[in-house]
Amino acid sequence: MSKRNKLSKFEDIMSYPNVYQNFSPKEIMPMGQGGKVVQLKGKWVEHFGDQKPITLELACGRGEYTIQLARDYTDRNFIGVDVKGARIWKGATMALSEGLDNVAFMRTKIEVIEEFFAPNEISEIWITFADPFLGKPNRRLTAPDFHDRYKRILIDGGVVNMKIDDPTLYEFTKEVLAERDDVKILYDRDNIYSQPLDFPELQYKTYYEKSHLEKGRKIKYMRWMYV
Numbered sequence: 001m002s003k004r005n006k007l008s009k010f011e012d013i014m015s016y017p018n019v020y021q022n023f024s025p026k027e028i029m030p031m032g033q034g035g036k037v038v039q040l041k042g043k044w045v046e047h048f049g050d051q052k053p054i055t056l057e058l059a060c061g062r063g064e065y066t067i068q069l070a071r072d073y074t075d076r077n078f079i080g081v082d083v084k085g086a087r088i089w090k091g092a093t094m095a096l097s098e099g100l101d102n103v104a105f106m107r108t109k110i111e112v113i114e115e116f117f118a119p120n121e122i123s124e125i126w127i128t129f130a131d132p133f134l135g136k137p138n139r140r141l142t143a144p145d146f147h148d149r150y151k152r153i154l155i156d157g158g159v160v161n162m163k164i165d166d167p168t169l170y171e172f173t174k175e176v177l178a179e180r181d182d183v184k185i186l187y188d189r190d191n192i193y194s195q196p197l198d199f200p201e202l203q204y205k206t207y208y209e210k211s212h213l214e215k216g217r218k219i220k221y222m223r224w225m226y227v
């Protein structure tokens with residue numbers, strides 16, 4: 001993507017009513033439309049205008065899961081989270097053009113997710129094709145510290161879903177979960193397309209999933225909750 005194209009996307013999302021951005025994890029200053037500083041932690045009802053349960057898609061990239069879920073589950077609200085603004089632009093633009101008012105995007109590092117969501121504010125999390133960060137396991141979105149963060153923002157009984165191709169991240173996640181005594185695994189398949197899908201929402205395919213499937217990689221899916 002050219003620098004100009006990227007800059008124009010950054011300008012667009014700054015003007016969008018469905019995108020919030022925090023540029024530095026060291027200085028928490030979430031900005032909404034027009035760069036206005038807004039504090040939505042514990043108050044997402046002020047954005048959505050209702051109390052519907054909120055699902056987060058972490059590492060949302062272009063936001064395919066967020067958009068598809070929002071179309072199919074209009075009784076819920078969805079927030080895509082990613083650090084890359086030019087990717088978020090795609091999903092945010094699509095949500096606006098389709099009039100999906102149950103969708104928002106948060107541009108931030110996920111390491112500081114608790115700055116934007118209060119304890120018990122989230123009912124479900126999706127982690128879609130997160131980076132495996134080979135050689136940097138602490139940065140993986142299923143490293144131990146991330147579970148502590150997810151557990152704190154989730155409601156009791158809230159679930160985490162992870163779809164992944166990468167075998168290293170898949171095995172790492174299983175090991176980290178097995179070491180905890182507060183996790184219940186609800187579902188685990190290492191090749192979901194080898195049999196009919198057990199959940200309709202597994203049929204959605206992100207940009208990265210399509211590319212992994214073209215290369216013949218197996219798609220894995222896990223669902224768990226903290227108890």
Ligand SMILES: C[S@@+](CC[C@H](N)C(=O)[O-])C[C@H]1O[C@@H](n2cnc3c(N)ncnc32)[C@H](O)[C@@H]1O
Nearest residue numbers: 059060061082083084109110128129206207208
């Ligand atoms: C491999 S891409 C997957 C994107 C999308 N889910 C898909 O399947 O097409 C991983 C995404 O995670 C984002 N990401 C990785 N680490 C992150 C972090 N710590 N905080 C926020 N976003 C992160 C990257 O910016 C990237 O968009």
